[in-house]
Amino acid sequence: MNDDAKARPESNSHLKPAIDGYYEQLFRLLPVALYSCNKEGFITEYNAAAVALWGREPVIGRDRWIGSLEIYKLDGTRLQPEESPMARAITTGSVNNVEEIAIVRADGTRRIILSSPRLIYDNDGHLAGAVNMLNDITERKLTEDKMAHLAAIVASSDDAIVSKTLDGIITSWNDAAERILGYTAAEVIGKPITMLIPPDRLQEEPQIIDRLKKGERVDHFETKRITKQGKVLDVSLTISPVKSNDGRIIGASKILRDITEQKEIARLIKEAEDRFKVQLEQKVEERTGELLAINEELGRSNHELEQYAYIASHDLQEPLRKIQTFADLLRSNLDDPDAVEAYLAKINTSARRMASLIKDVLNYSKLSRSENVWGEVDLNLVLQDVKNDFELLIEQKLAIVSVSQLPLIRGDQQQLRQLFGNLLSNALKFCENAPRIEVRCTNKEILPDSMEYTLAPGTYAVITFGDNGIGFDQKYADQIFVVFKRLNNRHYYSGTGIGLALCKKIVERHKGFISVQSKPGVGTNFTILFPAQSTPQ
Template sequence: METIPLQKTYQFLAGAGEMGQLIRSRDWSKSRLGSIENWPQSLRTTLSILLHSKFPMFLFWGPDLISFYNDAYRPSLGVDGKHPDALGEKGETIWPEIWSDIKPLIDQVMAGGEASWSEDQLLPIYRNGKIEDVYWTFSYSPVHDESGHVGGVFVTCSETTGKVVNLRKIEESKDQLQFAIDAADLGTWDLDPATNRFTGNDRLKTWFGLSLLGEIDLTMAINALVEKDRQRVTEAIQTALQIESGGNYDIEFTIDQRPDQRERVVHAKGKAFFNETGKAYRFNGTLQDITDEVRAREEQQKLLTLVENSVDLMSILRLDGKNSYINKAGKELLGIEEEQEVSLIPISELHTPEQFEFVRTEIIPSVMEKGRWSGSFAARNIKTGETIPLYNNCLRIDDQSTGLPMAIGAVMRDLRPEMAVQKALEESKERFRLLADFMPQFVWASDPSGTLNYFNRAVYDYAGLSTEEVENNDWIKIVHPDDRLANVDAWLKSVETGVDFVFQHRFRRHDGVYRWQLSRAVPMKDSEGTIQWWIGTSTDIDDQKKMSDELERMVQQRTRELHNSNQELIKTNHELEQFAYIASHDLQEPLRKIQSFSELLQLSLNDEAVAGQYLEKISTSAQRMADLIKSVLNYSRLSNTADRFVETDLNQILENVESDFELLIEQKQATIRRSPLPVIEGIPMHLSQLFSNLIGNALKFSVKNPIVDISSQLLLPEEVAPLRVLNPDFTYVYIQFKDNGIGFEPEYSERVFTIFQRLNHRKSYSGTGIGLALCRKIVESHGGMIRAESELNKGATFHIYLPVKR
């Protein structure tokens, strides 16, 4: 028979438990360590200590950090984990998940022999089929080999996961308690009955207005209460400190928070603890702010009073189909005794069978699904059996904390009084209709929402509408299209505000003719001021309207004429004032010279030479005076617009003016450049004078080799609109006269058009100072506008706007 070889017995493995047996049974000849009999004594000794210890131990041996561990360490590896494969394997292979954490500690020991120690260190390991968070307290120590060098790292360790978890649970419990206190917004207190001093959290001290530091005397806290509660609270504390009371303390009181000028209502609950002699040695508890709750109770009481005294039926229906509350008015309406318990009355008794089915299949499902239901239904008086018509508003009541439905609330109005009023109203309307049909005036009516539902016979006869057309709201077709939108807007505004409707609009007669109507409507209200219907009339005002419009047109036309005449008069008066002031000065100057030189002439008759000089000066002054008078006459003639406007070719006018100035243009070596001009309606002589004055000024106030540029363009009505002084319905020609003369300063751009105004001395430039004033007069008499633009020594530009057709 075959002989099975016995395992070799090694003394250092004797009695070493499961791990000793595993080491003995393994074939180590193929490993880096070689056969066990060749292991160094230092390794054998260390393993003997490790394997026979009841404390968890681990060994990393040699350069490859081969792993060994004892039976005490074995439970820390769990099941379905690293055991038994970890035995004899490299540390890096066994512990990949924590190798980056423990390798530096191992290297520290292997390199210098310095031991290390860690407490409650988190090192997650793979065990029980998954990575678990495991806490360890361990020490890494060197193991020296026969040569005296560090041959391995001896690890003593214990798993402290349970301890850490328990400590965390304790801390979490404390945190949860504190969270619960904070979440509940509680104040906490602890009273020492022997010293009558107590401590409290910051919240409690803040409520009492006490210092946040140190202990506080009980008397200070009692004084913070409103006066009416102080004695009551003191007695409650003294009672709780007596052992026969059981140590219980439960009371509500009010804190007088004077800095905040408000009161805080709190609910205090506590417990006193007694020693073996029956004397209280500790008294503590909590304080809860119930101010909002107390205020809510007060408001709830007010609401309950309001509900109980309401004339409408109000009820609460539980989700099990039973009423939990019906107010006083509801009980009276339904024939329920005041002291009778409503939850004992099936709701089926409060309705007819048909109505109960409607409640069960329609109202309740609608409320539960949509949150509300409103409409008419009926209830039954359980005493008389009378069916009572009601208007019901149902609302689903949800739990604020969970959002789940709790009950159904209902407010029901007895419709019998309204139905009686409505019946009387309908009878009144019927009498009204009979009367209105005999009236020649248009009469119509509508419901409270503004929907027209009645027209008298006169409307049908006038418009030729059928009953079907009226019922389809086609009555709006008789209103003129231009009046419909405003008509509807005005009507809806009256319906919305309840203000009387007054509107003028045109109605189409059956033959297609539109006639003006004055429509009025007033709301008919009940005793409570609620609009029940509208009654309206429409009166033919076409003849009056046309006469009024004609009168209005005539008044407006006459007003415009008077306004234009007034503006012209104002303008003329202004020109006369301007003329009178300036002309009086300019005309007096040559007259004064004639008088002065005449007197001197008398005195020097004996001296012919001197007398001749005086005669020459008198002649010059007289000639200037004549020129001024001639200019004034020319200016005044422009006010006479009797000259007929004719089609005038501005090109021809400009050519004639250039011909008149031909000699002066040649003398001055001037250049006149122009673009084509249009044909307009105007007075040729005046336009010739306009161009003559402008070109004459350009040549007079010129420098060497003067240049005059004349350009033009047509402006359509939309381009004229920004120029507000022009007629936006006309087309204009815009002409520019631009020269390179001496110009003038910009601030004089308006002054140059004033009669007799001169910007230059007469000795330097001849003239009467009336030329540009004539230009403005001419342009304005043609319905146009002229303005000047210039800078000193940079020439001047005159902008002229003339209507092409008047």
């Protein structure tokens, strides 16, 4: 055997002498697929490895160029047998070094092979055919593809993927790592990973390494890392041990996600939520306040309705009942002219009382129903008007009314006139000596935490209305503002019992406050607070 079975193109060796003996055995037993064709392309020889690769025995004298059923380019284009590397080598007389093609085996499976045809010449140097070695590279190709795929995934990842040794030395660095952390691969590979860790977090690294050595993963560990530019990022780390083929842990791969923005968004959401919560609470508080105010107003109006019902059933009935009673008595005493006169007078008194009660009740209820007619009211003018109304009574009683400068306030002129009218009328009425009536004004600041008044904070005009009348026991101070609560016998002091209730209502409608201090035999002093409109002139 002079000739090499894997014939070199330039050698003159041919297949024939190798068939027998040592080379023939070599040809047949080689674990790599080999076959040969003559110059017409008919398969002349093939070995067991070729049969195993093709999954069939070629038919000698019929199969040309290829032993498999079909062949394809790697891009999927089908090749005819005469387009195969073997056919091209023999027909053109020249060979490519190696060529990757896909073959379809008899069972339909595909394999990727390296086809390496080599030309064979006869002793005269004429082309006799070719021998082809087929290397099955399917597995290698798959692995390569997978690795390329993985590499592409790593390269195109949005997350930084970095590997390091167990000593913490950086061994790989993807594009995203460069984008996020600012260093190029060249700048960091071979450098310690601690260059990325803020000084106050350096203790994290040994802890991470300890866990990796035990084969544990570190999942979504939120921490901070520093970029090349010195910016501190919020990051989420997932670190897995990397094992060698024999299972030893040789390093770690680290996926680093920049969550700075995410954190910032979470913070903004939290802030917005908190703000919203506060606003919501404020709204709820406001609404609750409004509801409470409405409720209070309803309560007041209900209470007033009850009072009207009471008035209708008691106080209005009372004069009516007397008129009927005295009419009865009058009838049975018609022959007594003095009695007739007396009962007629009583009937008259009751009728007048009835009229004034109806008038007062109407006034009081009108105040509930009517809208305030707001405007700037000069209390000096109001009081002057009231004084004019009572001029005659003031003269009769020898009363002295002294008034200091009063303020302008925002209010309803008619109501305020009624208020001063009632107060002046009371002062003139409940007295035994010549009335001395003093109206004074000062200012008062009500602070937000004031417990003294149930008034909104702010500046108030304080008007005092004092007299030297009969007064009353201070313990009745609250009662006098209640409708029909009278402290004095009507026989001695006339009145309907509505006047001061009306005063209280008017003051409250002006967002003010009225109170009274009194001492029997000394006098009574009403204090009225109104929200200040402007300083006293």
